[in-house]
Amino acid sequence: MAAVHTNDDALADERALMRQAREHLRAMRERTLSLNAQGGDRVSTEYLKASLHRRAKALEDDPGLPLFFGRIDRLRNHDDVPDDTSSPGATTLETFHIGRRHVMDDAGDPVVIDWRADVSRAFYQATRRDPHQLTLRRRFGFSAGELTSFEDEHLLDPAEPDTASRILTEEIERPRVGPMRDIVATIQPEQDDVVRLPLDRSVCVQGAPGTGKTAVGLHRAAYLLHTYRSRLARNGVLVIGPNRAFLHYIAQVLPTLGEVDVRQMTIAELVDGVPIRAESEPRAAAVKGDARMADVIRRAVWDHVGEPSEALLVPRGTRTWRVPAHEVRDAINSLRDRGDGYATGRALLPQRLAHRILLRMEASGDITDDRVQSAVARSQPTKQYVNALWPALDPVKLVMRLLSDADLLARAADGVLSPDEQKLVLWPRPARGPKSAPWSHADAVLVDEARGVVERSSGVGHVVLDEAQDLSPMELRAVGRRAAGASVTVLGDIAQGTTPWATPSWPEALSHLSQPDTHLEVLRKGYRVPASVVELAARLLPSIAPGIEPPEPVRSNRGLLSVVAAGHDDESAAVIREVTEREGSVGIIAADSMVDHLAALLDATGIAFGRLEDDAPLTLVPATLAKGLEFDHVVIIEPARIVAAEANGLRRLYVVLTRAVSSLTVVHAEPLPVELR
Numbered sequence: 001m002a003a004v005h006t007n008d009d010a011l012a013d014e015r016a017l018m019r020q021a022r023e024h025l026r027a028m029r030e031r032t033l034s035l036n037a038q039g040g041d042r043v044s045t046e047y048l049k050a051s052l053h054r055r056a057k058a059l060e061d062d063p064g065l066p067l068f069f070g071r072i073d074r075l076r077n078h079d080d081v082p083d084d085t086s087s088p089g090a091t092t093l094e095t096f097h098i099g100r101r102h103v104m105d106d107a108g109d110p111v112v113i114d115w116r117a118d119v120s121r122a123f124y125q126a127t128r129r130d131p132h133q134l135t136l137r138r139r140f141g142f143s144a145g146e147l148t149s150f151e152d153e154h155l156l157d158p159a160e161p162d163t164a165s166r167i168l169t170e171e172i173e174r175p176r177v178g179p180m181r182d183i184v185a186t187i188q189p190e191q192d193d194v195v196r197l198p199l200d201r202s203v204c205v206q207g208a209p210g211t212g213k214t215a216v217g218l219h220r221a222a223y224l225l226h227t228y229r230s231r232l233a234r235n236g237v238l239v240i241g242p243n244r245a246f247l248h249y250i251a252q253v254l255p256t257l258g259e260v261d262v263r264q265m266t267i268a269e270l271v272d273g274v275p276i277r278a279e280s281e282p283r284a285a286a287v288k289g290d291a292r293m294a295d296v297i298r299r300a301v302w303d304h305v306g307e308p309s310e311a312l313l314v315p316r317g318t319r320t321w322r323v324p325a326h327e328v329r330d331a332i333n334s335l336r337d338r339g340d341g342y343a344t345g346r347a348l349l350p351q352r353l354a355h356r357i358l359l360r361m362e363a364s365g366d367i368t369d370d371r372v373q374s375a376v377a378r379s380q381p382t383k384q385y386v387n388a389l390w391p392a393l394d395p396v397k398l399v400m401r402l403l404s405d406a407d408l409l410a411r412a413a414d415g416v417l418s419p420d421e422q423k424l425v426l427w428p429r430p431a432r433g434p435k436s437a438p439w440s441h442a443d444a445v446l447v448d449e450a451r452g453v454v455e456r457s458s459g460v461g462h463v464v465l466d467e468a469q470d471l472s473p474m475e476l477r478a479v480g481r482r483a484a485g486a487s488v489t490v491l492g493d494i495a496q497g498t499t500p501w502a503t504p505s506w507p508e509a510l511s512h513l514s515q516p517d518t519h520l521e522v523l524r525k526g527y528r529v530p531a532s533v534v535e536l537a538a539r540l541l542p543s544i545a546p547g548i549e550p551p552e553p554v555r556s557n558r559g560l561l562s563v564v565a566a567g568h569d570d571e572s573a574a575v576i577r578e579v580t581e582r583e584g585s586v587g588i589i590a591a592d593s594m595v596d597h598l599a600a601l602l603d604a605t606g607i608a609f610g611r612l613e614d615d616a617p618l619t620l621v622p623a624t625l626a627k628g629l630e631f632d633h634v635v636i637i638e639p640a641r642i643v644a645a646e647a648n649g650l651r652r653l654y655v656v657l658t659r660a661v662s663s664l665t666v667v668h669a670e671p672l673p674v675e676l677r
């Protein structure tokens, strides 16, 4: 371990610098608040006010967090600096303190460098083999926002032993209480490589549980917003997570990094075009989520464009102009092939037809211009003709009809879905109207698809998609439409796919996202799960995801693992009570169907607990909501029930087993699943 210094003059100097930095940050904020938002008009004044408010918010100091967590001293070669008057070949040192945000003094000189700046990269990437010209990397230990220690590495000193960072080890082993926190002080080189990829690079990160995928995705969002602020100003970054409890858990990370403007959504919120009133039965949901449904929807939409059998006739003055049916067909085909969407094609058709009339007018010697073409396009005969041939379409009503009407569905799905699959897709009874229809989430995804065929959806600058392995092909398409022309960060673990439609491979998922050029990165080092728990969970891997490796634990202790056979509730309660006395957060995880029973048991035995989003020290968690979360101590009640509850129950158990940071206690009365015995 590198030596950790706690009490010397150097630490006093660094503390003094921290105090100064806090003063400078306060001054920066005051300057921002004193600015008078005066735009040219009311709208721009409001816009300016909002942006000043945002900036002031980003400059708020959190006394619980240190303003810098690291320092680098770097050789500066004077030959590289133009106008440098120092002697040729001379080198001096330059020092940078690295923190969550940029802080500058009154003269505008940097006091703290933002971790996302280029200069900071060396802090994360330098090694003895590739020291990035660093003579020193200093990591600070801190408590409640105050520096308590530091640890130095002299990367150019061959005599210094290459030892592990104790500050990093302590950070990884620090108890987890409450929501997720940022890892900005200890991002590891393999993680930093992903975080700092340029905006135009899409990346897919496969990583075993606890390898830092979520943390990397959030830091990447913050990095991109900082580095490409103006390019992302309009469309921003969207983070998509599996459920609200998960989003609540990660919500604190971006604000601590100074980023307050990132949208965070579940996939259900992304496709919120219809009121959800029902849940599709899993087999139906699987068909509705299948990529073939995209063909069915596309056909159903484009089926509305009729076959022109009569010519368009437009009377003007004494003459009637005519576009023959075969020319109309050509115009329609060329608009369809443009790929702009049904509504755009429909909007353009009148102009295309009018243009053909214009050509005829010119050929017969008339003097024409654009206004004549527009008048023909807007004329009643043209409008009526186009309306009949290419009608306006409401995506909600279209999907409602498709799910209600067997004949309509059969037309669109012929040769694509089998008759049995078509039966699964249809609602039990035809819907009367869009408001009362029995919409499920899977149906909402179809409406979103139809909307995408009718009108191109507006995009996002970058999408971070977490737990991506669980999305159906149709859900992936919905995300892909938002990311069209932009880049994505896809995060997931094939072994943790629990939905019936979980993705079997990343190349396949990426093809549905329409991001085939995305490159795949694998994160291997596990920062959460201790070795003893990894060894137990890894026994499931040959059955649930052959070829996928477990995480390589970096935690120095092996953690505590106990398997307790508890015949009845009193014994389970006693185990839970014992675990709650340990330091850190506790999660009791059980099959969803057991949660009410356990809540009653905890109430009856006087053990205080909370539900997800309560941020209580002891949380009762249904197995299906455990994904992405972590607790210092996890108690799993009756794993066999978790396995039995769903088709991918063993994968669910793998997710649940890998939530533990320090200890895992498995309590069972029924026999353990064979894989764990």
Ligand SMILES: Nc1ncnc2c1ncn2[C@@H]1O[C@H](COP(=O)(O)OP(=O)(O)OP(=O)(O)O)[C@@H](O)[C@H]1O
Residues within 6 Å of the ligand: 171, 172, 176, 181, 182, 183, 186, 187, 188, 191, 207, 208, 209, 210, 211, 212, 213, 214, 215, 216, 493, 496, 527, 528, 627, 628, 629, 630, 658
């Ligand atoms: N470089 C790091 N330094 C310190 N802690 C880290 C680092 N990387 C990850 N961690 C911590 O490890 C834990 C797991 O991280 P995270 O939840 O991002 O992993 P994950 O790969 O998304 O896991 P899962 O697949 O189980 O959801 C978190 O507590 C995170 O803060």
